[in-house]
Amino acid sequence: MNDAAKAEQAKREAHWIEQMESLGTDVVRMRLANRMAINDDGPPNIEPSCARKWLRGKDEANEKVAVAAKWYLKWTFGSAAAAAVLGLLGIIVSLRL
Numbered sequence: 001m002n003d004a005a006k007a008e009q010a011k012r013e014a015h016w017i018e019q020m021e022s023l024g025t026d027v028v029r030m031r032l033a034n035r036m037a038i039n040d041d042g043p044p045n046i047e048p049s050c051a052r053k054w055l056r057g058k059d060e061a062n063e064k065v066a067v068a069a070k071w072y073l074k075w076t077f078g079s080a081a082a083a084a085v086l087g088l089l090g091i092i093v094s095l096r097l
Contacts, residue, residue: 016046017054025058 020028030036032051 013050016050019046020051020054025055029055 028051032048032055
């Protein structure tokens, strides 16, 4: 594939990604699963391999967000539990004196 063909392919893929962004992941996934045309505005139709690659990237990004949220929740809860335990210990010690 020469440079002009690579540039044209990259331009097409950028256009497809723009179309998929406007449709959303749910619509693209449903149309891909049902082997329907992914875009409605005529040729060139989005290649399924490009759609799968785009969906994989979206899923990986969502997974990173979920992992970060889980980590934040775990450490926030742990800190709150530690503060509660230390608070109770402080109350117990102050009542014994």
